[in-house]
Amino acid sequence: MPNQPDLQLWLIPVFPLIGAFLNGTLGRNWSKGLIAGVAIGASALSFVWVVKTLSALGQLDTAHVERYFTWIASGDLNVGFDLAVDRLSSVMLLVVTGVGTLIHVYAVGYMDHDKGFWRFFSYLNLFLFFMLILVLAQNFLLLFVGWEGVGLCSYLLIGFYFLEKYAGDAAKKAFVVNRVGDFGFSLAMLLMVVQFGSLDMTKVFTAAKAMPVEAQSGILTAIALLLVVGACGKSAQVPLYVWLPDAMAGPTPVSALIHAATMVTAGVYVVARSSEVFLKAPLAMEVVAVIGLLTAVVAALIGTAQNDIKKVFAYSTVSQLGYMFVGLGVGAFSAGIFHVVTHAFFKALLFLGAGSVIHALHGEQDLARMGGLRSKIPITYWTLMAAALAIAGVWPFAGFHSKDAILLAAHAHAPWMFWVGVVTAGLTAFYVFRAIFLCFFGEYRGHAHPHESPAIMYMPLVILALLSVAGGYLPIMDWIAPLFPEAHEAHDMTLVLISVGFGLAGILAAYYVYVLKPGTAEASAARLGGLYRAIANKFYVDEAYDAAIVHPLEQGSRAVLLHGVEQVVVEGGLKGTVAMVRGFGGLFRHLQGGNIRSYAVYALLGAVVFLGLMVAKGGSQ
Amino acid sequence: MDLIFFLLFASIAVGCGISLVVQKHPIASALSLIGVMGSLAVLYLLLGAEFIAAVQLIVYAGAIMVLFVFVIMLLNAAEEAPSRKTNWPSRLLGVPLLAVFVALLAYLFDKMSPSLGTVTFGAFTTGGKQIGRSLFNNYLLPFEVTSVLVLIAILGAIVLARKEID
Amino acid sequence: MPQLTAVPLSWYLILSAILFALGIAGFVFRRNVITVFMSIELMLNAVNLSFVAFSHQLRQVDGQIYTFFVMVVAAAEAAVGLAIILTVFKNRQTLTIDEVSSLKN
Amino acid sequence: MLLAIALAMPFLGFLICLLAPRANPKTARAVALAAAGVALAASLGIAPEVMASPATLTQALSLNWIPYPPIHFSIGADGLSLWLVVATALLSLIAILVSGERPAQFFAWLLLLETAILGVFTAQDLFLFFVFFELTLVPCLFLMGQFGQDSGRASSTGATVKFFVYTFAGSVLMLAAITYLFLKSGTFDYQNILAQAQAGSFRLSPAEQLPLFLAFFLAFAVKTPLFPFHGWQADAYATAPSPLAIVMAGMMGKLGAYGLLRFCLPLFPSAARECAGWINGLALVAILYGGLVAIVQPNIKRLLAFSSLSHLGFIVLGIFSFHLNGLDGGAYQMVCHAITTGALFALTGFLEQRKGSAEIADFGGLATKTPWLATVFLVAVLASSGLPSLNNFVGEYLILQGAAFAGIGYAATAAIGVVLSAVYLLWMYQRTFLGARPEADTADLSGREMLAVAPLVLLMVWMGVASGSLLPPQSAVNQKILQQSKMNVEFRVAAPLPEAASGD
């Protein structure tokens, strides 16, 4: 595009990179103030630069692309270090830098006592860098850099408390499961190049747009499905969601930033970004929707039986990500993205609030040892309540708007999806409020001395609470809608009421079970028996994976490959060859018995054979 | 007559040869060998090689075999003791191989015989004169060089047979 | 009787072959070192016969010269060979060839 | 001429160190450092000239060596060899730097190894190539035999013998094949043979190509190593002293891959294409097998050995994809893997120095005591597992892309290897550096150690981000090779050129 203004897009990710580098190399000897200043400064500068860029770009009717240098060039394939901003990415940029900055601020308070303060902020900034690369990338390979990079930061941050074994395990699990997703993503890229000869998004999407819709399957469906595999990994969808709950081993701000607000939505972002491809592959769309629904239900069910406050919210995240997928799958891309944004607000808030609670209780995360905190930490309570109402979809909170958009679109697509969706919404309201009630109502059941968090922590909570309340009125859907085909969603008031009703019902049920009649929960759990145990044990998915994949892989490698193939076939083959050669030599060795007469016999044998051969050749010339 | 002489001394030669192989006592073997050599000398005569026949008796049967007998006596060699170790290769392969060997050669001579003549006593006789002339003209070098051989033999015998180095 | 006077040359050669084979047989079957050595002499004698026979066939004196050289060599070999046998006997007090087999695998 | 200096300096150093066996170790190391340093500078010095015309050979030297058969000491570099030469010089320098106090001989052999490897990458005479190829064994023999340590079941003696005989046996037939080529073409000069092939005056029938190709292939497959010829590898890496392991794992394996790319494709195009399916199959097995076995290795060096098996499988896969992307990826990955694996072995060497062991079970929780070591190690681990923005990713991606053109099944299977690499490397890292094991004080990276690994880390990032600065010269040569591999191709079986297959 000629005469594009040079807006130095590269500065947006580079600010946090510099922050990460400074803190990472020098931060160890710096004061906490300086570290925090650098980290927040980097994040905030980035935010400012985003705002500045967007204001300079105005309406953004077409994407603004900036190309910097060639990254990989081989033959016809040319992948550049190209960044782009369009309406979709602008939304993500604001969320990432905005919410990211808030969480940075919050973390200064939360991590105050940690020895790894410098390390933490270095990682956090590094995460922002990669996330921004992901969002800004103009080609899939660069996007993949961000994609893997955020995975790396997630790995580092989940494993932040690396002295604990579970943290290391969880980190590795996250990375490896994500790698499984990335496997799909890479294959999708490979196919793109094979098909389109490029990874540049504009080129790929233009080419895809020109292709016919694939009724059954085809190359676009293949690409789309492989992208879905990648998205499932990153956005914790069935069957790859298992890493996300474990990821709560990381510090709470991390859970808020990475595992709620930003990184996990990358899968949603990529699917939305690739809408041109998906629109040509209805089969893939259907798959996305079904996976989303399944994820939403399963995670919500598990969420009802978790006792760790962060785990509850983690499953809730999984469940909400499922909603987003449903949105994408039924063609309501803008609704899906809208939900990404509102979810970023209220889920970040939920986590930060939970963090505040944990902070207040000196690290206690078990709901069973909370209760009655409403009065002790009121700011936390009120902000958390706002978030809970938002997630429960209560009008006029933010969650209501985005969730309804999705559900309505689902109804338009297939009514049964709507019904599953609203039931899940009810469940969501139930388990979120279960947590709220267990935490803030009733008697305090723990032994710590709760105290309100410092201002540096609750100020972000307040800001996020405001956004959770009013975020639904941001004109995000209108802003990005032109990017996608017209969504045919009828604004059916009945359906809206139904969904809100389910949400309220969930809240009331929770209120009934956990506030009015404490003990009902245990009773009903006992009544449900096996089903409850299954839910409480997360449907034994981890165990199933262990039994079906991890264990066979490790044991198989050890028993079959290492002890079998390696030691028997490879080494054994080698030894066998050696033994054979040596054995053959041994034959001759035995002939060499030291006896002269035997030697003479061999010589005679040789002479006879020589003669015999000559005679056998016959006479004549 | 030639045929009778040939057959007679050929049989003696073969007989003594067999005796050499089957006799257990080295002295008996040595005597058998002398028998072979003697009969060969007669055959040489039949072939007209007078000088060689003489040398065969003087050098071979006379000198060399005396040396053998002397050593046998010196070492007081007794009858072969039955072997403690069975020598499988010679036991298994010896006879068949020898049989094949002889058969092969006989086959070859049979093939060759049409181009070979016959031997009649006196048809071709060489005496010391021809031998000497040839030896000092055509075969001067080998003749001279054999002196080295003899030198080595003397030297070798001295080196090996003198009293021990302590 | 002309048939009686003329012996085919091949008969001499076959005799030589038989003696050669007997020499080999002596080498292979006898266990006394001296007998083995004598078997070698028998082999050489067999070769000599073949030389002389060929010499007659070719009406050349050269074959007999070879015989002469072979005898010289045989004499030299005998001297050295018997000396070697003497040293072996001195060290081992045996003439049995099967017992001179310490060098082996 | 600079290239000649790059070869001559280490050799000179080798002679000095060898002939002064009683020299003070410090002096010896200084000499070695100087020699390797000059070699590195010289090898960097050739870069501008080579990059100016990467596809054509920049001849450095061509001396008549042996009059008949006419063998020339002919060395030169093009875009393909350039970075391999630089990487060799760099890794050798680093290996010397991390060597600590060792007898003069140790440095002598390291320098000879450097010379030999540089020779392999630059030899333009097939015979000379073979000479250097075999010569690499000699220093390894002494370094492993004299300075190696026993490791588990593997004694250094046994490992040495196994390594030597295995690789030696693998390559002898190549000499026969080279001789045959000489008899057919009348020259050992590689460029000359290729020119003849282009002119059509040198032609090998498919029936001739197959045995020749196999003879070359066997030599390279053992050296690389490719499954199932890797029997020597784990023991060799595990018992080799770590400076040797750096060079061995870093560069020696590339000799095989380089040979495949440089010689097998242009010389025997028909046979190479005919066998490509099988070879790619072996490469895939190597990728998966190496990855799976690495998971259960209890020793870091062995784990890295199997990791190398897996990674080199990628390189072979790329080369035999017969697609420019794959070739480029293979060539680039050779350099990348050299850097990354070199760094990993260097770091493992540091660990070994501190603990006297490379058994994973002997470590744990090191990150608290040695944050820098842990960080650098993590970077290397991540690079090795193909994290984008670090070097290996570029190579692996291009390889997979090339493989995807040859058949998406290849790419899909190979991509599983990428997943596995994360599994075994991170698990190893976790067990080594993370966790709460109470640790006696362990020293963090010293200045010298930092100096040794810092360039590698920088290169990992540089090569991962700015492949545009390094890849083009390689790609230029690869285009030529691909071109050559289409020349005079007669096919025994109807094997379509992969370009035609790209549609399916």
Place this chain on the structure above:
Amino acid sequence: MPNAEELLRFLPEMILTLAAIFLMLWESRYDEHDERPGMPAAALIGLGLAAVASILAGAAPGSAFRNMLIVDSFATFFRLLVLAVGALAVLSASPFLRQRRAEGGEFYALLLLSLVGQSLMAASNELIMVFIGIEISSIASYVLAGYLRDDKRANESALKYFLLGSFATGFLLYGVSWIYGLTGTTNLNEIAAILGNADIAPNAMFSAVAAALMLAGLCFKVSAFPFQSWAPDVYQGAPTPVSAFLSAAPKAAAFATLLRVFFTAFEPVSDRWLPLLAAVALATMVIGNLAALWQTDVKRLLGYSSIANAGYVLVAVAAHSTLGISAVLFYLAVYAVMNFGAFAVVALLEGSELSDFHGLAKRQPVTAGLMAVFLASLIGLPLTAGFFGKFYIFKSAIDAELYWLAGLGLLTSAVAAFYYLRIIVVMYTKPVPEGRGEMAAPAASVQAALVFSAAVTIGLGVFPGWLLDWATRSSGLLR
């Protein structure tokens, strides 16, 4: 009467004989256990003079003594080669014998006389001269092998060598008598002329049988399968410097004879014996190398190695080309040096078991280093002479389209790497055995021999051209 030119062509042998007689006479001036400081030098001077004479004779090639001798570049090459080996043997043997108090003029005399035989073998143009040359060389060698007459193993070695050698001579001689009977001559050129003339040639089968009988005899001398069994036993039992000598000089001379006899006299029937030779070459390589894998006695191991190396040389012979001949010459020279070096190192040690090599690099680093050079060359590593030797051999085989032979030969040579390598490895990795301390530096003469051998080994490994040139110039046997 022979003229002066003819005498010149025989001069090297005369000088050697005179030197031997001189040494024997000088010996009488010493008591048994006296040191004989001048004798090695005298022997060396004799060898040097003989070498000069060889060069002079080689400058004016031609035949002598009624075509009995032929002094051509081929003969000169071998004469100088065996003389060089003889010189190395003198250098290495004198301290060895001195240490065992067995030094004597007879030893050097026998050595020189043995060289007379080998020198004659190289230059003979007559089967009878070949025979006498072989016998001179052999009988002297029998005595040398048993020279340490109180050593049981040396006796046994001498006895085996002698009996089996004579046995093989029987076959050789039988073959001579056959070819004489068939052609009426023993001059090689005349035989060739008769066999090559279809009108007067005897039945090819008979000629081939004669050739086979002679081949059997010569195969014994070069220790080719299946006539190789004596070699390990003899080399193991003989005094080490003698083993070194035996495995180099008589073998080289036997190859010279083999080449000359078969490539001139029996050339017309080459289609009959060449396949046999190729098969023998293969079997010899295989058996030598495989059996060597089992050896723990290094001398014995080197004995098997000499069998294997004979197999390599036979490959080049079987190539049946001028190129092949030059490869043979080159390899024999190289082998003589590297093999001699290896044996000479063994001669320095207390014993010849593999365990005696443990930790040699710590006890005697220089010696160990030299040994490593020799072994590397035997393995055939680049930049050593052995590498080029093998290369030229297998190249000639490939040239002759004997692909299978070249391929299998190369594989067996790879197997061979294993047993040579084991020696290097134990020298460098194993600890010094208990009770074995520092080792005294070898005597100056041995050092000289070792350094010379190593220098030649490496020198030829870097610049093989001149020797190959020479070998090529000396390979003009085939017409």
